[in-house]
Amino acid sequence: MTIAVIDYGMGNLHSVAKALEHVTHENVIITRDPRCIRGATRLVLPGQGAIRDCMGELERTDLRGLVQELLARQDKPLLGICVGQQMLLDRSEENGGIDCLGFLAGNVKRFPADMRDDHGHRLKVPHMGWNLAHQHHAHPLWNGIDQDEHFYFVHSYYVAAADDATVFGSTDYGRVTAHVAIGRDATFAVQFHPEKSSRAGLRLLENFVNWAP
Amino acid sequence: MGLAKRIIPCLDVDAGRVVKGVNFIGIRDAGDPVEIAQRYNQQGADEITFLDITASHEDRDTTVEMVERIAGEVFIPLTVGGGIRSCDDIRTMLNAGADKVSINTAAVTNPDFVHEAAERFGSQCIVVAIDAKKVSAEGEPDRWEIFTHGGRRPTGLDAVEWAKKMVDYGAGELLLTSMDRDGTKVGFDLGVTLAISEAVTVPVIASGGVGNLDHLVEGVTKGGADAVLAASIFHFGEYTIPEAKRYMAERGIEMRL
Numbered sequence: 001m002t003i004a005v006i007d008y009g010m011g012n013l014h015s016v017a018k019a020l021e022h023v024t025h026e027n028v029i030i031t032r033d034p035r036c037i038r039g040a041t042r043l044v045l046p047g048q049g050a051i052r053d054c055m056g057e058l059e060r061t062d063l064r065g066l067v068q069e070l071l072a073r074q075d076k077p078l079l080g081i082c083v084g085q086q087m088l089l090d091r092s093e094e095n096g097g098i099d100c101l102g103f104l105a106g107n108v109k110r111f112p113a114d115m116r117d118d119h120g121h122r123l124k125v126p127h128m129g130w131n132l133a134h135q136h137h138a139h140p141l142w143n144g145i146d147q148d149e150h151f152y153f154v155h156s157y158y159v160a161a162a163d164d165a166t167v168f169g170s171t172d173y174g175r176v177t178a179h180v181a182i183g184r185d186a187t188f189a190v191q192f193h194p195e196k197s198s199r200a201g202l203r204l205l206e207n208f209v210n211w212a213p
Numbered sequence: 214m215g216l217a218k219r220i221i222p223c224l225d226v227d228a229g230r231v232v233k234g235v236n237f238i239g240i241r242d243a244g245d246p247v248e249i250a251q252r253y254n255q256q257g258a259d260e261i262t263f264l265d266i267t268a269s270h271e272d273r274d275t276t277v278e279m280v281e282r283i284a285g286e287v288f289i290p291l292t293v294g295g296g297i298r299s300c301d302d303i304r305t306m307l308n309a310g311a312d313k314v315s316i317n318t319a320a321v322t323n324p325d326f327v328h329e330a331a332e333r334f335g336s337q338c339i340v341v342a343i344d345a346k347k348v349s350a351e352g353e354p355d356r357w358e359i360f361t362h363g364g365r366r367p368t369g370l371d372a373v374e375w376a377k378k379m380v381d382y383g384a385g386e387l388l389l390t391s392m393d394r395d396g397t398k399v400g401f402d403l404g405v406t407l408a409i410s411e412a413v414t415v416p417v418i419a420s421g422g423v424g425n426l427d428h429l430v431e432g433v434t435k436g437g438a439d440a441v442l443a444a445s446i447f448h449f450g451e452y453t454i455p456e457a458k459r460y461m462a463e464r465g466i467e468m469r470l
Contacts, residue, residue: 012307012308012312012334012338014284014307014308014309014310015284015310015312018284018285018310019288021285022285022286022288048335048337048338049334049335049336049337050335113414117215118465119433119434119437121410121411121437122410122411122414122437123216124414124415124416124417124439125414125415126336126337126385126415126416127216128337128385128386128415128416128439129216129217129218129219129259129416129439129440130216130217130219130259130469131215131216131217132215150217150469152289152290153216154337154385172215173215173216174215195288196288196289196290196312197288197289198254198288198289201288202288
């Protein structure tokens, strides 16, 4: 039993690996070796930084084809985190428009810059800090997590999925409703960072480790 | 209901130990960073910031070990500041489990470092610490300047312009300390906090001068801060984080309770 955190060269994977190790005795590896990724029982697709760089590195490390193949097969659970969520959509408007993996229908959009809060202060982009995840549908990964629980976010672009059946949670920021938990079959993906979201985040990771779709 | 304002306790670290005592009832060892971080996490701290004041280079390794130990036990964002001068320093801290690093003096001496760091690691983990002091005289329009070396050395840089420049260079967040307020307990400099908060798109953490819970409230409602950082009011048990959060929430501020 091995959980592989896919390392295609983008961002800090130590936090997510440490959080997984905290909730499971299964072997957690950070890898870009296709054999290890194929051999793993579960996959985590993380992502930080600009989507052009994330998609570019996935391409450069020859992992894009493999990830797409595994997404098509859906024979092992996969958890996408942050840009790892955004990459599952058709297209992102970041970096002038970038085609993504197209696993779920919808797009990735930028938060408007002109939003203000109740005190009249500007709403910052990135959307950084703790915000509420509103659960749309029941899902095994929500088990034991309260409705409208706080999770930790850092992102400037957000997911707008086209099919409501794929949306498991959303978060309001200004006038935007971001689809922060999406999925289908054996794939679930979140915009927030479960590895930094204290108890609720650890519970979601534990649910992922125990998930048998 | 929406994005919560954050409360961030700040701990000074010397060679992997928390210094300037932190008073939790029942704590075994007042200097143990893991235990202290866990207590703040249990209390509902939204993030934790460590300021590394270790003087010697060799002792910094113990700070790295400390970050590793905390990151394996405490799952909220961790920021490490103090002595971050190169991309190697940043990589070391991120690999140890820090989520963000705070760049201070190195940003002033070499602004391109901020740019390089943001390109390499992503803006989300680059905090630029801005130490500002009011330099305008009574009756003049407000003006704040950047100071280094603990507020002793003026740089001639205008604080608001500098903040904008740092965001252009890739800072993902600004940690603003009003040096003339630090340690005074008379409250944040709300003027510079609001001026910078309105001038930039990224979140601003207000720091310096907190003496009571009203100061935290004002930082958000009048200063426009996205987060408030405080050390002594929490460490010495004057207020707990849950008390501070409830107090702020009762005054209409969105908090994670």
